[in-house]
Amino acid sequence: MTRKSPEAIVKSLLDMLAGFPSFFLDVIQHSDLPTVTLAPLMFRVPWDLLLNDMYKDNITVAGDAMHPTTPDLGQGGCSSLEDAVVLARHIGNSFILNGKIDSRALKGYVKERRFRACLLITLSYLSGRVQQGGSGRFMKFLRDRVFYKFFGLLAGNVVNHDCGKLPSMLLTSEERNTKKLE
Numbered sequence: 001m002t003r004k005s006p007e008a009i010v011k012s013l014l015d016m017l018a019g020f021p022s023f024f025l026d027v028i029q030h031s032d033l034p035t036v037t038l039a040p041l042m043f044r045v046p047w048d049l050l051l052n053d054m055y056k057d058n059i060t061v062a063g064d065a066m067h068p069t070t071p072d073l074g075q076g077g078c079s080s081l082e083d084a085v086v087l088a089r090h091i092g093n094s095f096i097l098n099g100k101i102d103s104r105a106l107k108g109y110v111k112e113r114r115f116r117a118c119l120l121i122t123l124s125y126l127s128g129r130v131q132q133g134g135s136g137r138f139m140k141f142l143r144d145r146v147f148y149k150f151f152g153l154l155a156g157n158v159v160n161h162d163c164g165k166l167p168s169m170l171l172t173s174e175e176r177n178t179k180k181l182e
């Protein structure tokens, strides 16, 4: 991708959105030029998540560092927050049970997150492909008759996710023993 000046980025955006209500164009026109940059969309191919460890010793990754996703499902930030909760749960449980961050904590976190991240990356990518796939007859049929009908329902279910309950350091010894048995 050739590097564009902020002025050129603003101009190409205004050209692209010509005809939009002036409110939108005003926002673009009043951009703080030194902060305007253009970067390509990034995503990680799903099998990359399945085939790699994503943790080593006591180091792991979360959020975009783990699963950069195209923006078509609006789930990049949400799934980053999910990562944080799940990671905290695994670390918390490890502390409670072993008094330290056991290597199994990061292993458990990666194991729990990898399939969900794969699913979100894949659905987001497919969503983008279909929605921006042009106006050919096949693509229109796919988009209007299949995608919006079924994909919306599927995506609606997928984005609702329960990250589990964070452990409390105030567990009674009885609760701690029960946890050990789980």
Ligand SMILES: Cc1cc2nc3c(=O)[nH]c(=O)nc-3n(C[C@H](O)[C@H](O)[C@H](O)COP(=O)(O)OP(=O)(O)OC[C@H]3O[C@@H](n4cnc5c(N)ncnc54)[C@H](O)[C@@H]3O)c2cc1C
Pocket: 062, 063, 064, 065, 071, 074, 075, 076, 077, 078, 079, 080
């Ligand atoms: C235009 C756009 C629209 C989006 N819309 C949505 C949406 O509707 N819903 C949704 O869920 N997600 C959305 N996302 C995705 C979401 O913003 C990201 O997935 C999310 O911010 C990732 O969080 P993160 O903490 O992993 O990374 P980031 O938010 O990128 O945070 C990483 C931080 O690390 C800092 N950093 C980088 N390198 C270093 C370094 N060497 N030393 C110290 N600090 C460093 C960066 O400055 C940054 O502050 C959107 C993204 C974009 C670009």
